[in-house]
Amino acid sequence: MLTHLSIHNYALINQLSIDFTKGLSIITGETGAGKSILLGALGLVMGNRADLSSLKNTDKKCIIEAQFAVDGYALQSLFEKLDIDYEAETIIRREILPSGKSRAFVNDTPVNLSVLTALKSKLIDIHSQHQTMQLSDVAFQFSVIDALAKNKAKIDSYKRGLKKYNSLVRELKILQEETEKSNEQYEYNLHLFNEFEEAKLEDGEQEKLEEKLDKLNNIEDIKLNLSEALQISINDEIGLQNLLHSLENNLQKISSYAKNYEELSNRISSIKIELDDIVSELENANEEVDFNPNEIEELNDRLQLIYNLQKKHSVDSIKELLVIHESLSEKVAQVEGAGDLIEVKNAEIKQVAIKLDEVAAMITKSRNKAIPKLQKELEYLLSELGMPNARFSIELNPSENYLTNGKDNLLFLFSANKGGNFGELKKVASGGELSRIMLSIKKILSENIQLPTIIFDEIDTGVSGEVSNKIAKIMQDMGMNMQVITITHLPQIASKGTQHYKVYKGEEEGVTTSNLKQLSNEERIVEIAEMLSGKEISESALTHAKELLN
Incomplete structure (x- = not known):
């Protein structure tokens, strides 16, 4: 509830600071004294847009600050969602600078206007004859019925289920679209995949094949040079092996005479061992060299297959081809397994739908039980308010679709006159009648759910006598459960307040000002x-x- 309001340099107000309490608070004053200024100030602090016309003195900034007791409103999750600190005594401040810019703060945290707008519906509910059109809004009508039906927990559960249901339906649609798209390319992808399967490519294979083919294409040159190398190494007269053997014998004979001779002898022995090993490998290599035209053809065919695949897929290596092979494998498998995936997804959707239908049925049952009670209470209250022939026809019809709050369509019709035809509220009810209907609905709601502070802005216009007493009694009863503030010009209503405030005009330094005081x-x-x-x-x-x- 609103506990404190301070206004500085706004419209006709220089400085104002006032406390509010629970129950029914009355605000009265002469026409033009500034009652609407209070509502304007509250509107600004709750997110309405402002301009320089809001400033009384355009050289100074305007500051409006409202304090609310929010404990018991279960707003912690909303504050967390809005990323602002939660305080049981929450202070909202709005500043309009002489430059025309504005700033807003919630518990000293800078916020944008969207945050104030999000908080507004939870903290302040302002009603005037011009704001009763929401009575014709189906969402509002459902909210009234669901309040009486105690459906909040069921609807919360339904919304969680609907969110999951819609998510699964979206996933199924994406899966079906992807499957359809994949099916169009399936035959081609399968053909490409089978080409890879038949090719049986191996990483590093291309380099080995190219090396082997190069060797076979130069077999004669290799054979000639290997033979000559062997002759140079093993010739009986001038072969390297014989020459090194003689050199080794010479050095061994003198190795015992000096350290350096011994080292030279050992080095020659090492060279001889290495040469013997090289000769052995040359002999093996020479024996292995064999010209085979069939093998050359096979190598050329294999390499040509690899080159063709690389050209076809615009890559340069077998490694890249293997990646494409894997991708094709997944695409083919996706299509071939899509039927199973779609079947699983449909089964999930069916299970969620069953539970969703169960919750929706419970919501419908509660609504059907609450509707007669709502009609009876509304008609009784309106009779008390001078509308003895007012009748409501509230029909709940099943919907085939999942709606945001269940599976019901709502028809909320009204007749003000005896024997009159039922019609839509906004078409058949006058402004005064809508005000009394809204008052009656808020009275019923106040007994069933925790409502924000309600401000009634002269909704008693056009009524007098006994009806005004009834309006006052209803507001007084509402004040037992919540904070009600009403701006009125009727003494019958003004007398019922727990506290009474007066808006009045004054003069400061030759300038008209507005003030508010508690009487x-x-x-x-x-x-x-x-x-x-x-x-x-x-x-x-x-x-x-x-x-x-x-």
Whole structure:
């Protein structure tokens, strides 16, 4: 509820600071005294857009600050979602600078206007004759019925299930679209995949084949050079082996005479061992060299297959071809297994739909049970408010589709006159009738759910006498469960408030200003007497005012 409001340099207000309490608070004042300014200030602090016309003194900034007791409203999750600190006593501040720019803060955290707008519906509910059109809004009508039906937990459960259902349906649609698209390319992809399967490519294979083919293409040159190398190494007269053997014998004979001779002998021995090993490998290599034209043809064919695949897929290596092979394998498998995946997804959707239908059925049952009670209470309250022939026809019809709050279509019709035809509220009800219907609905809601602070802006316009007493009684009853603030010009309503505030005009340094003050008991008597008889207050008006205040 709203606990404190301070306004600085706004419209006709220089400085104002006022406390509010629970129950029914009354605001009265002469026409033009500034009652609408208070609503404008509250609108600004709750996110309405502002301009320089909001500033009383355009050289100074305008500051509006409202404090709310939010404990018990279960707003912690909303504050967390909005990324602002939660405080049981939450302070919202709006500043409009002389430059025209504005700033907003929630518990000293800078926020944008969207945050204030999100908080607004949870903290303040302002009603005037111009704002009763929401009665014709189906979402609002459902909210009234569901409040009486105690459907909040069921609808929360339904919404969670609907979110999951919609997510699964989207996944199925994507899967079907991808499958359809994949099916169009399936035959071609399968052909490409089979080409790879038949090719049986191996990583590194191309380099080995190219090396082997190069060797076979130069077999004669290789054979000639290997033979000559062997002759140079093993010739009986001038072969390297014989020459090294003689050199080794010479050095071994003198190795014992000096350290350096021994080292040279050992080095020659090592060279001889290495040469013997090289000769052995040359002999093996020479024996292995064999010209085979069939093998050359096979190698050429294999390499040509690899080159063709590389050209076809615009790559340069077998490694890249293997990646494409794997991708084709997945695409082919996806199509071949898509039927199973779609079947599994459909089964999931069916299971969620069964549970969703069960919750929707419980919601419908609760609504059908609450509707007669709502009709009866509304018709009783409207009868008390001077509409004895008011009738409602509220019909709940099943929907084939999953709607945001269940599977029901709602038809909310009204007739104000005896024997009259039912019609849509906005078409058949007058502004005054809509105000009384809204008041009745809010009265019923206040007994069933926790409502934000309600401000009634002269919704009693056009009523008098006994009806005004009934309106006052309803507001007084609502004040037992919540904070109600009403701006009124009727003394019957003004007398029912727990506290009474007066908006009045004054003058400071030759400039008109608006002010607000809380009235004492004696001041209330005078204010209500003035509302009864005008500026010239009679004794009978004072007596009547005291009787109203009782």
